[in-house]
Amino acid sequence: MKPYRMHLMLCTGTGCVSNKAFRIRQVLEETLVRHHLQDEIAVVPTGCNGFCAQGPVMVVQPDGIFYQMLTERDVAELVEEHFLKGRPVRRLMFTPSGEREPVPRMSDIGFFGKQRLVALRNRGLIDPEKIEDYIARDGYAALSKILTELTPEQVIEEVKQSGLRGRGGAGFPAGRKWESRRRAPGEPKYVVCNADEGDPGAFMDRSIIESDPHSVLEGMMIGAYAIGAGRGYVYIRHEYPLAVERLDIAIRQAREFGLLGTDILGRGFDFDIEIRRGAGAFVCGETTSLVASIEGQPPEPRQRPPRTTLWGKPVNINNVETWANVPVILLRGAAWFASIGTEKSKGTKVFSLVGKVRNTGLVEVPMGITIREVVFDIGGGLADGKRFKAIQTGGPSGGCIPASLQDLPIDYEQLTEAGSMMGSGGLIVMDESDCMVDVARYFLEFLTDESCGKCTACREGVPVMYRMLAEICEGRGNEGDLELLEELSQAVIDASLCGLGKSAPNPVLSTLRYFRDEYQAHIRDRCCPACVCKALFHYLIDADICNGCGACKKSCPHEAIEGQAKSVHRILQDQCTKCGACFDVCPKDAVTKNPNPIETREPREVNELVPA
Amino acid sequence: MVKLKPEDLASIRERMARTMSLREGKARAHVTVHLGTCGIAAGARNVMRVLMDLLEQRDAEDILLTTSGCAGLCSCEPMMTVEVKGQAPVKYIHLDEAKTVQIFESHVLAGKIVQEYALAVGSERVG
Structure with a gap:
């Protein structure tokens, strides 16, 4: 294989792809050809690099130069200046906030400096669609090691010793789970990877699969060997098209290399993995609902104990990140893994x-x-x-x-x-501009939509709590609402079957615990201190700052602003819908958000304050 | 594809070692070809091509090949700088194919400086 002198590690995780990383890749490749550099420099698409805020990002190796916020227009300069002539382009480097000089090297950027990569050990270093890249970074070495050197019991012992706990939520020790499934009667046994990530704002599992799908597959293979399973499923949501595609490629490559199928690595171990795509229901992340969905049933939780089963047979379910940790633990040893972290939370x-x-x-x-x-x-x-x-x-x-x-x-x-x-x-x-009551309302709205409807307490209780929160945000809260919310929370916790219902009141309970004052301000004072709940705050124009440019008046869709040119403008509160248009357009930042009540903050007559 | 055996994994790793050491920035020696406009005009891209062929032929996995702009001595182009880990960098001038091969074999691989083509040992002081 002809070696390249430079690798352009271009992030093609979902974040960067949505900022046109694939288009940049195409233009890069075309430009390299134009300069006859295609045999010297390789473009390597990687999974999520992590610094999504600055995407699309690219790391140039071996120099370690980090480029960010790239567009196709930057490509020509990059190729001519840096890749051909070796002069890194400073204007495309990352400059930390408050500093003037850009930081050229990735390793010197604070965002990366404090991180420690175990589950994401290959991120940005391999092409997730090439199994050779994974193998080159010690991929499948752990599988090879356990198949040649360790009994299933020894593998379980190693995972127990490492202190690895489930990364999907509850944090149950993985080794103990594996042990109980190994001992459970019934054949065949199954392993499942839970990739039904559904929390708003969460993309860990998605990124792990997009950047290093083989690490998850290898983890599952090791788990299957330890438990005695012959088949595995990855349950992943259909909303993750790139992750599904890369996982599918990884499974096909693993089969081609004989790492899935029969007699794996010539050691007599048989195991294969299939993808099961979910439609994106939040409840499917709950294990009993997940297995119901794999079986083709409606995804509703079942009562536990007895233990979760798949088609009546023992099944071991772990989350994506848990599986991705397994190969490193077996390769580097339980003691190494246990040396990272705290007393009870390792790694x-x-x-x-x-x-x-x-x-x-x-x-x-x-x-x-x-x-x-x-x-x-x-x-x-x-x-x-x-x-x-x-x-x-x-x-x-x-x-x-x-x-x-x-x-x-x-x-x-x-x-x-x-x-x-x-x-x-x-x-x-x-x-400070986030309202905690509004945050609780948002999560309860999400949970109202996502409740599967099996248990009355969750199906009926969560929407009631949501409506109460919505009323409080609209300024129609009553004394006693908070006590009622707490009582309802307890009822939902007590009478729900699954973890989703049992934890549904958490956003309310935790905000009540730390931000009760904010709730009380909403109810008692009809005031939203963070100025988020529209009924409970108002916009004002600061008469000392307003220069009468009229931008706010022009932008107002409800003719709720009055004022002559070059004199102070005023918002007519009874006509204002709080759309925020004036707030956004004011060039002087004279429009301010103010918590209610209006009376005490109403400005003086404005026109007379204008200097002649 | 034939099914892999444990030893096949090791041979894939070996085959990919150069690729990975490049991505991880690990190297025993660092060769920089000065590819400013002057260097390119004097034939530095040919020097680069020769070096890349040598890397392939010798299967040298722990040598990094990078470029930089004009070194400021345009009359002596093509130029390159060889830096073996733990030693001072050496600048070579007036390169052609034969000189490049000789420097690669002697200095980069064997650690022996080729005095007759070398301009100087060390670099300018920066800052």
Whole structure:
């Protein structure tokens, strides 16, 4: 094989692809040909690089130069200046907020510096559609090792010793789960990969599959050997087309190489994997609903115990990230894995960091890292210089942790104690302009839509809670609502069968725990302190700043702004629909959001204040 | 495709080692060809081609080949800089195919500087 002197590691994760990464790839390849560089320089499409906020991104190796926010117009300059003449293009490098000099090398960028990659060990380094790339990075070496050296019992012992816990939500120890399935009577046995990621704002599993599908397959193969399973399923949502495609390619390549099928690696182990696509119902992430869906039944949870079964036979279900961790544990040893993390939470965790931080993206950090480090050191702090208010973890089943607890180390126990949960790893950062009542309302609306309807408490209770929250946001809350919400929450927790119902009230309970004042302001004072709930705040034009340019008046679709040219304008509160058009267009930022009540904040007569 | 045996995995890894060391930026030696306009006009792209062929022939997996702009000594192009890990970089001037091959064999692979083509040892002070 002819070696290349330079590799252009172009991110083709979903985020960068939606910013035209595939088009950039095409233009890059064409431009390289035009300069006769196609035999010297390779374009390597990789999975998600993680720094989605700056996408499309590309890392140039061996120099390690990190380029960001690329467009097809940048390609010609990149090829001529950097790839041909070796002069990196500074204007396309990343400049951290508040600094003037760009940071050329990826390893020097703060966003990447604090991360520790285990599950994402191959991200940005391999082409996910080439099995040779995976093998070159020690792929399938763990499978080869266990098939030649270890008994299934020894594999289970190793996973137990590592302290690996399920990365999908509850955090059940993976080794203990495997052991119980190995001992469970019944043949054949199955392994399943739960890739039904449905939390709003979460894309960890999607990115792992898109960037390194073989790591998940190898994990499942090792699990199947340990448990004694002959068949595996990856349950993945149809809404993840790129992940499904790359997984499908990976499975076909693995079969071609004899890594799936019969007599794998000549060691007498038979195992194969199939993809099962889900229609995207949130409840399918719950294990008993997931197996029902694989069986072709409506996805409704079943009562446990007895243990979850697939077609009446033992099945072991783990989440994408859990499976992706398995090969490294077997290859590098339980002790190595257990040396990372905290006492009870070992290893690393992948998070999708979204919301009001500067550097949104996909990050993998050691367990025990503090919220502060994630938000400020990796996330680069809050965008627009706003104040950090809370972080939502664990998706709809999780909760909000206030900024006052930002030194909390992130692990399973600490998050649960703080009233939230690890969940699958969504982190939504919120600032002072986020209303916590509105956040709870949003999650309850999501859960109302996603309740499967089997248990009355969840089917009826969650919508009632949602309507109460909606009323509070509209300024029609009543004294006693909060107590009723708490009582309903308890009823939904007690009387729901599955984890979805049992955790549905969490967004309400955790916000009530830390932000009760904000609820009370909505109910008692008819005031939304964050100025989000439209009925509970109002826009004002600051008479000291307004220069009478008239931009707001022109933009107002309801003729709710009055004022002569070059004199201070005024919003007619009874006609204002709070669409925010004036707020967005004012060139002087004279339009402000103000919590109700209006009376005390109504400006003085304006025209007389204008200097002659 | 024939079914893989455990030893086949190792041979794929070996075959891919150069590709991966390049992506990970690991190298024993670093060769920089100065590809400014002056260098290109004097034939530096041919030097680059020769080096790439040599890398393939010798199956040298731990050598990085990069480019940089004009080194400031346009009259001496084509030029290249060879930096073996732990040693000072050496600049070579007035290169052609034969000189490039000789420098690659002697300095890059065997660690022995080719005095007669070398301009100087070391680089300018930066900053």
